[in-house]
Amino acid sequence: MRVVGEIDAYSAPDFRAVFAELTRDNVRFIVADLTRVDFIDSTGLGVLNGVRKRAVEAGGKLVGICTAPNVRKVFETTGFLQLIQLYETEDEALADMRGAKERGSDA
Amino acid sequence: MPEQPEDIVELIVPNERKYLHVARLTVSGVASRQGFSVEEIEDIKLAVGEACSNAMEHAYDARDQNAMIRIRCRVEPEEFIVEVIDEGRGFNLDEVVIDPSAPPATEHGLGLFLIGSSVDRMDIDTAPGAGTKVTMVKKAPGARDVD
Numbered sequence: 001m002r003v004v005g006e007i008d009a010y011s012a013p014d015f016r017a018v019f020a021e022l023t024r025d026n027v028r029f030i031v032a033d034l035t036r037v038d039f040i041d042s043t044g045l046g047v048l049n050g051v052r053k054r055a056v057e058a059g060g061k062l063v064g065i066c067t068a069p070n071v072r073k074v075f076e077t078t079g080f081l082q083l084i085q086l087y088e089t090e091d092e093a094l095a096d097m098r099g100a101k102e103r104g105s106d107a
Numbered sequence: 108m109p110e111q112p113e114d115i116v117e118l119i120v121p122n123e124r125k126y127l128h129v130a131r132l133t134v135s136g137v138a139s140r141q142g143f144s145v146e147e148i149e150d151i152k153l154a155v156g157e158a159c160s161n162a163m164e165h166a167y168d169a170r171d172q173n174a175m176i177r178i179r180c181r182v183e184p185e186e187f188i189v190e191v192i193d194e195g196r197g198f199n200l201d202e203v204v205i206d207p208s209a210p211p212a213t214e215h216g217l218g219l220f221l222i223g224s225s226v227d228r229m230d231i232d233t234a235p236g237a238g239t240k241v242t243m244v245k246k247a248p249g250a251r252d253v254d
Contacts, residue, residue, distance in 0.1 A: 009160040010124035039131070041156050042217035049214065070149035077224050078217060079210045 002033040007044030015044075019051045028060025029101055031093045034086075040071050045080050052084055061100045065093045114182040122167050122174035122193075124160070130178050131156045134189055137180045141187050142248045150225040151189065151245055157218040158191035158241040166195025166239060185250040194238040200231060 001022065007015060022030060032048060034040070052062040066072050066086040075081045087093040118133045120126035131152045138151045159176055167174035174195065181188040204216065207223040223229050226243040233239035 006128060008124075008127050008156060009163065010127050039152065039156075041153060041160065042214065042221055043160060045217065046214045069146070070153075073146075073149075074153065074221065077210070077221065 001030060002036065004036040006039040007037060007047065008039065008041045009043040012043045012047050015047050016050070019047065022051075023054050023058075026058070028055050028058045029097050030055055030060070030062045031090070031097060032062060032064045033090065033093075034064050034066040034068070034071060037066070037071055038068055040074050042078070045074065045078060048084060049080065059104065061097065063087060063093050063096050065090055114180075116180040116182070118178045120159075120176050120178070122163055122171070122176055124163055126176075127156055127159055127163070130159045130176070134178060134180055137182065138187055138245070141182055143187070143245070144248070147245065147248070151187070151243075154222045154225040154229075154243045155189055155191065157222050158189075158243065161218050161241070162191055162193040162195065162239065165198070166193035183247070185247055187245045187247055189243045189245075191241045191243075192238065197233045197235050197237045197239050199235055200233055203231075 001018075003015065005011065030051065032051075048062070048064070055062045062084060064084055064086045065088070066075070067088055072086060075084065075086060085096065087096065116133075116137045118130060120130055134155045135148045135152045138148050143151065155178065159178065162176050166176075174193075177190075177192040179190040179192065181190070203219070205219050205223060207220070210220050211217055222241070222243060227246050228244040230242040231239065232242070
């Protein structure tokens with residue numbers, strides 16, 4: 001799932017709707033590509049954490065790909081990095097997902 | 108030597124979330140003129156966005172068509188000060204727990220925590236029925252070394 005732009009209180013409802021579709025489609029293992037996200041705030045973190053919770057409840061996992069220092073910093077500052085692992089490359093994220101699927105989710 | 112007068116830049120936006128981006132962009136534009144680094148400007152953007160989001164979420168009745176949020180930047184030699192002011196319902200500050208040393212255990216209060224960790228000083232002036240003013244202070248580049 002590729003996310004583009006800013007995730008804030010204005011755009012959050014759109015992201016929630018898209019993520020809700022994934023949940024409806026029983027997608028449990030989600031890689032959120034945030035490489036084209038240049039801003040995230042507490043509302044954005046809340047959206048991602050909601051998706052993560054649902055994925056974990058369904059036996060899945062959510063990880064992210066993130067290269068923007070300011071976006072990563074928000075995850076670090078708030079402790080969300082302990083909940084949502086962020087990778088720098090798609091390969092790393094997908095390798096984590098493959099491992100999680102093989103183990104039947106370790107999130 | 109006479110003290111350098113402060114510059115004041117003020118933006119007033121309707122109480123609508125579509126203006127969050129405008130508020131962040133305006134403040135970061137003013138901050139960039141004071142010589143802040145990219146990282147510091149991102150901190151300021153985050154803090155201002157969170158303060159505006161909080162005001163838009165809590166200050167007014169959603170049906171209030173005249174509700175406005177005022178964002179005031181004060182550029183001083185030693186400090187960059189941003190005030191986010193609403194004339195909404197206000198709140199009892201004693202009921203809000205702000206611990207700058209650790210993020211809250213739930214998502215509630217995360218915005219205030221992020222403001223506190225992004226600026227050098229934060230102050231909230233509010234009371235039930237009296238509106239809210241959130242003041243955020245970032246020390247100007249160069250002033251940081253003086254401490």
